[in-house]
Amino acid sequence: MTALLELDEVRVAGPYGDRLNAVTFRLQNGERIALLGRSGAGKSSLIGVLNGSLTPAAGHARFQGMAIASLSRRQRARIGTLWQDLRLIEELSIGQNVNAGALGRRRLPWALANLLFRVDAEASRSCLREAGLEESLLADTGLDRSVGQLSGGQRQRVALARLFRQQPDLMLADEPLASLDPAIAAEVLERLLTSEADGKLRGGAQAVVVSLHRPELIDRFDRVLGLRAGRLVIDAPASAVSVDDLRDLYAP
Amino acid sequence: MIVPVRPTAPALVLLPALALLPVLIVVLNGAHGGGAEILGSFVVGAVSPSMDPALLKALLIGLQVTVATALTGWSCSLVLGVLLGCLSSERLWLTWSLPAWPAIVLRRLMALPRSIHELIWGLLLLQVLGLHPWVAVMAILLPYSCLIARVWRDQLQSLDPSRLQAILQTGSSPMAACMTALSPAMGSVLVSYGGYRLECALRSATLLGVFGLGGLGMDLELSLKSLQFHELWSGLWLLTLVTIALEQGLRCWRSWGEQAQFGQRQAMGFAVAVGLSGGLGGLWLAHLFPEAGSLNWLPVQWPDLHSLQLAAQELPWLSMLWETLILTVLAAGIAIGLPPLLLLLNPARPWQHCISGFWILVRVIPPPLAVLLLLLSNQPTLAIGALALGLHNSGVMGRLLQEGLEQQDHSAQVALTSSGASPQVGWLYGSLSPRSPSHLAYGAYRSDVILRETVVVGLIGGSGLGWQLLESLSSFHWAAVLLLITTYAALTLIGEWLSDRSRQHWLQS
Numbered sequence: 001m002t003a004l005l006e007l008d009e010v011r012v013a014g015p016y017g018d019r020l021n022a023v024t025f026r027l028q029n030g031e032r033i034a035l036l037g038r039s040g041a042g043k044s045s046l047i048g049v050l051n052g053s054l055t056p057a058a059g060h061a062r063f064q065g066m067a068i069a070s071l072s073r074r075q076r077a078r079i080g081t082l083w084q085d086l087r088l089i090e091e092l093s094i095g096q097n098v099n100a101g102a103l104g105r106r107r108l109p110w111a112l113a114n115l116l117f118r119v120d121a122e123a124s125r126s127c128l129r130e131a132g133l134e135e136s137l138l139a140d141t142g143l144d145r146s147v148g149q150l151s152g153g154q155r156q157r158v159a160l161a162r163l164f165r166q167q168p169d170l171m172l173a174d175e176p177l178a179s180l181d182p183a184i185a186a187e188v189l190e191r192l193l194t195s196e197a198d199g200k201l202r203g204g205a206q207a208v209v210v211s212l213h214r215p216e217l218i219d220r221f222d223r224v225l226g227l228r229a230g231r232l233v234i235d236a237p238a239s240a241v242s243v244d245d246l247r248d249l250y251a252p
Numbered sequence: 253m254i255v256p257v258r259p260t261a262p263a264l265v266l267l268p269a270l271a272l273l274p275v276l277i278v279v280l281n282g283a284h285g286g287g288a289e290i291l292g293s294f295v296v297g298a299v300s301p302s303m304d305p306a307l308l309k310a311l312l313i314g315l316q317v318t319v320a321t322a323l324t325g326w327s328c329s330l331v332l333g334v335l336l337g338c339l340s341s342e343r344l345w346l347t348w349s350l351p352a353w354p355a356i357v358l359r360r361l362m363a364l365p366r367s368i369h370e371l372i373w374g375l376l377l378l379q380v381l382g383l384h385p386w387v388a389v390m391a392i393l394l395p396y397s398c399l400i401a402r403v404w405r406d407q408l409q410s411l412d413p414s415r416l417q418a419i420l421q422t423g424s425s426p427m428a429a430c431m432t433a434l435s436p437a438m439g440s441v442l443v444s445y446g447g448y449r450l451e452c453a454l455r456s457a458t459l460l461g462v463f464g465l466g467g468l469g470m471d472l473e474l475s476l477k478s479l480q481f482h483e484l485w486s487g488l489w490l491l492t493l494v495t496i497a498l499e500q501g502l503r504c505w506r507s508w509g510e511q512a513q514f515g516q517r518q519a520m521g522f523a524v525a526v527g528l529s530g531g532l533g534g535l536w537l538a539h540l541f542p543e544a545g546s547l548n549w550l551p552v553q554w555p556d557l558h559s560l561q562l563a564a565q566e567l568p569w570l571s572m573l574w575e576t577l578i579l580t581v582l583a584a585g586i587a588i589g590l591p592p593l594l595l596l597l598n599p600a601r602p603w604q605h606c607i608s609g610f611w612i613l614v615r616v617i618p619p620p621l622a623v624l625l626l627l628l629s630n631q632p633t634l635a636i637g638a639l640a641l642g643l644h645n646s647g648v649m650g651r652l653l654q655e656g657l658e659q660q661d662h663s664a665q666v667a668l669t670s671s672g673a674s675p676q677v678g679w680l681y682g683s684l685s686p687r688s689p690s691h692l693a694y695g696a697y698r699s700d701v702i703l704r705e706t707v708v709v710g711l712i713g714g715s716g717l718g719w720q721l722l723e724s725l726s727s728f729h730w731a732a733v734l735l736l737i738t739t740y741a742a743l744t745l746i747g748e749w750l751s752d753r754s755r756q757h758w759l760q761s
């Protein structure tokens with residue numbers, strides 16, 4: 001069976017040296033992966049390679065057997081990202097931002113309609129509910145509010161709802177817990193990792209990669225990837241990662 | 253289920269393009285038989301401009317007149333405008349511990365010259381002073397200096413006063429305090445707004461030529477009227493080259509000033525350039541017109557009250573105002589909506605370059621020339637005026653939009669395309685959305701400019717105030733002229749007020 005994701009000796013060049021170097025790993029359906037590493041280790045760069053926004057200078061990155069760089073639109077829509085900087089569209093309303101997750105499956109007329117009317121309100125509402133946005137914002141008037149007026153935590157949930165609305169096979173989340181208080185962070189992680197009765201994750205995803213700065217949470221995952229200065233230094237089941245490994249990973 | 257909501261930013265930018273629908277329907281319906289042929293030879297002329305040396309020599313002289321007029325008018329209006337701007341700022345009067353009412357009076361007085369388009373000033377001065385190279389210069393000088401004064405004063409008033417007060421508290425003289433506290437911010441206003449005004453002055457000088465005030469515009473109009481499209485394009489390409497050189501030069505100057513250590517030097521250099529070009533332009537004009545002589549007032553019969561009353565009864569007020577309004581709305585819709593619509597058609601690089609070339613061309617061709625061209629193949633309708641005016645202004649708005657888009661952060665667009673959105677939709681949501689508020693704010697300002705500018709397409713019968721005004725001017729019906737100018741002024745002042753309010757709305761949201 002082909003792996004969901006396959007990286008082979010991937011290198012990403014940067015202006016001050018390599019951002020990633022010789023990164024090789026495979027990801028199977030059903031896996032939940034924690035991506036660890038110090039600031040600047042290359043977590044966001046790896047996520048960029050996985051969603052196709054960064055093209056490797058060398059090596060191969062494949063999704064379901066196809067090179068990520070040459071995926072068709074429809075195939076790219078199978079990979080969803082919760083960006084570190086969220087990348088919401090400030091000028092648009094909550095509902096429109098959530099619907100932006102569905103743009104990979106839709107054409108221009110639908111995209112235009114979404115700017116003019118309240119389209120598919122039920123679908124965006126249920127994604128927002130999945131993402132845990134408070135009920136007061138789920139009414140029609142709430143959906144029409146501009147995301148510019150939301151708090152940091154609320155914005156995070158809108159971005160999460162957009163990810164669910166995309167219904168990807170592979171979910172990538174870049175530091176989704178940063179800037180959240182511990183209780184909410186635990187809850188957001190729960191929403192990303194819980195699988196439904198059929199073994200699939202929320203929104204029907206098959207696998208999830210979460211980058212984070214909280215080593216104490218790794219037992220919630222199946223597997224841990226550790227990056228250090230652009231190289232993959234840990235690739236092991238979560239239960240096999242020792243405190244020493246983590247200390248080495250974070251050592252200056 | 254689909255429920256309508258308030259349309260959001262990127263849609264609001266595209267919706268005005270709907271103005272194209274009625275305009276194009278009318279224009280295409282009004283096209284007559286030989287039209288396609290004439291337009292065809294116009295297009296052919298673009299790729300085979302005439303290279304006749306005698307023609308090129310004449311065009312170069314015309315170009316010199318236009319450029320010298322623009323330079324002189326621009327530099328004088330900048331000097332005068334900055335001076336008037338300072339004088340009409342209450343804050344400066346208060347800094348010198350003087351009462352502020354002269355500033356307020358001055359500001360009210362400047363509203364009139366500002367609200368009247370340079371073409372009207374040109375035609376009026378032509379009647380009063382006769383044909384003279386300085387008539388065009390003064391036509392530019394009068395409205396421009398008051399427009400610049402207004403912007404300058406608004407900028408002065410919007411600066412944070414605490415710095416000025418802090419320096420005054422040290423016992424410094426008011427002059428030294430103003431120089432220290434205000435000059436850094438005002439220097440960059442001078443360079444960016446002053447530079448923009450030079451581009452406008454070049455367009456105005458060309459336009460005045462089309463109406464007989466000398467320069468390249470006159471040559472262009474003659475070639476067009478005699479259907480010499482090859483000659484027309486020689487002139488248009490010359491003008492395009494000058495326009496590109498000017499715009500690129502100003503752009504370089506601005507980006508040079510953005511490096512902090514050059515900021516002050518850049519503004520100083522600019523001020524010196526303004527002074528120099530005023531002197532040089534004046535000398536250049538004197539050299540081009542050695543026999544011009546001095547300016548003399550021609551006798552004018554001022555209308556009395558009775559003739560004013562008669563004229564007021566004769567003029568078709570309702571239809572005039574209605575036509576002017578419709579013309580403004582349609583042209584503004586095209587100017588605001590067409591640029592994003594064209595970019596949306598294809599966000600790929602090569603197409604974007606084609607479009608910026610198109611915008612240079614529509615900026616360069618004066619609207620009355622476009623009207624004349626369209627009239628060769630079409631019935632005279634308001635739609636032609638709206639199309640000509642809208643296209644010309646979309647050239648200005650399109651360039652600004654594209655420059656803004658280039659400087660913008662593209663991370664949202666990257667996010668959308670990586671999730672499978674098409675390049676078009678990714679551009680619409682990720683790049684156009686963040687740019688929309690400033691595009692709309694500039695569109696509000698541009699609509700005000702368009703209202704003032706409706707006079708330049710007044711060659712078309714039944715195109716509102718502009719047509720009536722040009723008719724009355726050519727038949728020396730001074731009473732009607734006076735009434736129409738007053739109406740124009742009142743209308744543009746209302747327009748200015750409305751556009752200011754909507755601009756503020758878009759900049760705040």
Ligand SMILES: Nc1ncnc2c1ncn2[C@@H]1O[C@H](COP(=O)(O)OP(=O)(O)OP(=O)(O)O)[C@@H](O)[C@H]1O
Pocket residue numbers: 014015019037038039040041042043044045046084
């Ligand atoms: N847009 C970019 N262009 C060039 N280099 C970049 C860019 N973004 C990041 N880098 C560099 O790539 C390296 C890896 O950065 P990356 O953002 O992947 O780290 P990270 O592990 O996500 O860090 P953090 O935890 O702070 O988000 C860093 O050295 C950084 O300076």
Ligand SMILES: [Mg+2]
Pocket residue numbers: 043044045084174
């Ligand atoms: Mg990162």
